[in-house]
Amino acid sequence: MARKLANQTNVEVPSGAFPFARIKDDSGGSDGTPVEEKVYGDMHQFFAKLLDSVGIIANDLPDNVTNGFQLFEALDKLALGPIRQIHGLFNQRLAGEDLGVGGGDLTLPNNMFIVGTKAYVVDSTQGEVVVFDLLTGLHIPAEDFGTGALTFPTGIYITGGKAYVTDNTQSEVVVFNVATGAAIPAEDFGFGVLSLPTGIQIIGNKAYIADFGLGEVIVFDITTLGHLVAEDFGSGLLVTPGDLFIANGKGYVTDSTLGRVVTFDVATQTNIPAEDFGATELTTPIRIFIIGNKAYVAEATLDRVLVFDRLNGFNFNEETFGSELVGITGIFINDNKAYVIDPVADEVLVYNQNLLLNHI
Secondary structure (H helix, E strand, O other), X not given: OOOOHHHOOXXXXXXXXXXXXXXXXXXXXXXXXXXXXXXXXXXXXXXXHHHHHOOOOOOOOOOEOOOEOHHHHHHHHHHHHHHHHHOOOOXXXXXXXXXXXXXXXXXXXXXXXXXXXXXXXXXXXXXXXXXXXXOOOOEOHHHOEXXXXXOOEEEEEEEOOEEEEEEOOOOEEEEEEOOOOOEOHHHOEOOOOOOOEEEEEEEOOEEEEEEOOOOEEEXXXXXXXXXXXXXXXXXXXXXXXXXXXXXXXXXXXXXXXOOEEEEEEOOOOEEOHXXXXXXXXXXXXXXXXXXXXXXXXXXXXXXXXEEEXXXXXXXXXXXXXXXXXXXXXXXXXXXXXXXXXXXXXXXXXXXXXXXXXXOO
8 A cells, every 4th residue: 555656557647736646537548547446445435434533524625735635634633632542641540549548648758669569659758668559559557667767768669679768868778678678777878978869770780879969870789889989970960860760771860950851871971962851841850760762751840741752852742641740759650550659649649551552
């Protein structure tokens, strides 16, 4: 179906009104464009259904520059409407699965991490990690941890059965055994180096920490607890980094002062200006989560989640979600669901992702 009409047998050459050429009528001397009835019929049925599906009434005129390209308009309208409504947007609220509803469980939720069927929510005011069962949505008080060891936690990453929690007040990363909730003081790190650690991600034996106070990403070896100074990045460029996400060797850092996501080559610690994104759309980006080529950015001024193509910076404006939010401090995506933290409502709102079609 992708053949060029101009190259087919017995067609009228391209013209101003028909820049893509035109099927030629038969004058009686077998000089018209050959047409196979079944194919021709299917094409008409398809076009009729396409127009009808988006509410466009055929004008019964040839599609061209003069009369308009109704079939193209129908496809474009469909792409902006029904198709993109089901291609993978987090456009369905799952209010029944929200966490912390009713008040009391959370007082200033700031970030979260999900492992299996449990959500670990960092609560800055309570100074602890609050645990929820995703299957029931209920708080599991017996599994909370951090009381007495944390002061003002802001970020969390869980790996190898251990929770690594950044603490703004203590200026360090506090480590816990997730199964028992017990602190592991001997494995804490960052004190004396970190200032206001916020976002954290662990890749292998390295912990990458966005430090809001130092204006850079600080790197530690979680095995030796040593500061890998030569691998830090962002100094002199970042101002107030709040979060980071590392994907395919690149570090994507939100900066609420610069108002964009700043991209780095992690191996060389250098900025890749051409791959920064959000300068036009973002004002106060504070958190980021990446799946595939899509970057989901928590925007604190708009109280929304904005979606970008991390490879070219394109903003999928129609995919923005979170109109119910009063505030926003975090986002985590798991099992085709987006968990968005609202620190004003003291809840985690859940959105479902519909994956019937891919973005066209």
